[in-house]
Amino acid sequence: MAQLEGGGGDDHKKGPGVKKAKKLSTRVDMTPMVDLGFLLITFFIFTTTMSSPKALNLNMPKDTKKEEELNKAKESGALTIMLGKDNAVYYYEGQLAPDGSNFKSANFGSGEGSIRTEIINRRNSVIKNHVHDDNCPKIWAENKGDKNSCLDRDLVVVIKPDQDATYKNTVDILDEMTINNVKRYALIDITPQEYQVIQATEAGSKK
Amino acid sequence: MPSVKIPKKSTFVDMTPFVDVAFLILTFFIMATKFKPPEPVEINTPNSVSTQELPESNAVMVTIDKLGKVYFTVLSEKDQSIYKSVIDDINTSRNLGLTPAEKANYAKTYLVGVSFTQLKQLLDAPEALQAKQPGIPVDTTGGELTYWVQSAKSAFAGQRLQFLIKGDNTSKYPVFKDVITALKKNDVYKYNLITAPEDAPSGTELYKERHKAG
Numbered sequence: 001m002a003q004l005e006g007g008g009g010d011d012h013k014k015g016p017g018v019k020k021a022k023k024l025s026t027r028v029d030m031t032p033m034v035d036l037g038f039l040l041i042t043f044f045i046f047t048t049t050m051s052s053p054k055a056l057n058l059n060m061p062k063d064t065k066k067e068e069e070l071n072k073a074k075e076s077g078a079l080t081i082m083l084g085k086d087n088a089v090y091y092y093e094g095q096l097a098p099d100g101s102n103f104k105s106a107n108f109g110s111g112e113g114s115i116r117t118e119i120i121n122r123r124n125s126v127i128k129n130h131v132h133d134d135n136c137p138k139i140w141a142e143n144k145g146d147k148n149s150c151l152d153r154d155l156v157v158v159i160k161p162d163q164d165a166t167y168k169n170t171v172d173i174l175d176e177m178t179i180n181n182v183k184r185y186a187l188i189d190i191t192p193q194e195y196q197v198i199q200a201t202e203a204g205s206k207k
Numbered sequence: 208m209p210s211v212k213i214p215k216k217s218t219f220v221d222m223t224p225f226v227d228v229a230f231l232i233l234t235f236f237i238m239a240t241k242f243k244p245p246e247p248v249e250i251n252t253p254n255s256v257s258t259q260e261l262p263e264s265n266a267v268m269v270t271i272d273k274l275g276k277v278y279f280t281v282l283s284e285k286d287q288s289i290y291k292s293v294i295d296d297i298n299t300s301r302n303l304g305l306t307p308a309e310k311a312n313y314a315k316t317y318l319v320g321v322s323f324t325q326l327k328q329l330l331d332a333p334e335a336l337q338a339k340q341p342g343i344p345v346d347t348t349g350g351e352l353t354y355w356v357q358s359a360k361s362a363f364a365g366q367r368l369q370f371l372i373k374g375d376n377t378s379k380y381p382v383f384k385d386v387i388t389a390l391k392k393n394d395v396y397k398y399n400l401i402t403a404p405e406d407a408p409s410g411t412e413l414y415k416e417r418h419k420a421g
Contacts, residue, residue, distance in 0.1 A: 030226060037229045044236030052241070055371070055399035056257040060387060062396060083380070110408055161380040167271065168376035170383065171253040171400060178256055181412035
């Protein structure tokens, strides 16, 4: 530790009879200062918030009853994701079959059977099946002539959280849209028919 | 007689560099720390990959806590008169009969989470009642939150105004939907959801995009 050093040790160099002058050391005891310094460091480490919150944009459409203003989703490119109780995710492609045969469940995460894999697969298949048509040049113009920009034009993800879904799941799935570069998605209320299927699935999985 | 002098090694260690580094770290933390106002309601926000900064001012924040209670906050640090026009507007439009002292107290309340009938009581003692507010009533038609948003919109008229929604992880979706409904009724269609930052998962489109640019 840094300490005050006494003037001892070099007396013998001086000749006999020479009065020892009290030599004041210039060394200052730094211990209390160091103590205080570390105390403050500890305090600031604990109080600091390194990551400031960020804003996730969400745009909702205006409620409209006019048929011509509504965006139509192509059945081939539509993916409907439903959020249920206890972080459950369900999805179906295109229209929901009356017998619920294309209704599948997934999980949050990134591995096999996760909703992310499903979104990526869906996006890839939409891109593969894309054929350039008259509507494409408009999208190219918006993206500085990038001819790849309209490949995923037909991909529309419809997000339907049900009554039991949490806010976290809703944000997670919106985030998933950003992560997988899905440009067109919508947050819509669940239909009673879909809710029934979810309820049936949830009841079935408990047994 | 010459004696062999054994050099005496000092046990004294020079602490100066150590102290230098310590104070450098201290300086860094002092600079990096940003004190947040103590929040009366604890909210654990979800994570997202979004990198957009939050506005500090000119914003309206709707908070949803874990019990689904809804709170309303006007963020306007620069212009204190906004608070006054919001509460004046609420007072006249809802006929609450607030006294000037109660109106002045509004600026001190960080969050408002009471119905209009209880607002007078809250503004009489803003500090004491801050933590245990019952929440602003919302329902599928928007509820009382609609009027708060309306007043805030008119107070910020002609200025840029952003709408923040700060929801707790465990709050349920229907409450969020009711809040959206209340905002939609005021022709507000763009929202900023407050989230904690997180990295883009590796291997995804976004990850490739960001690492290509960076």
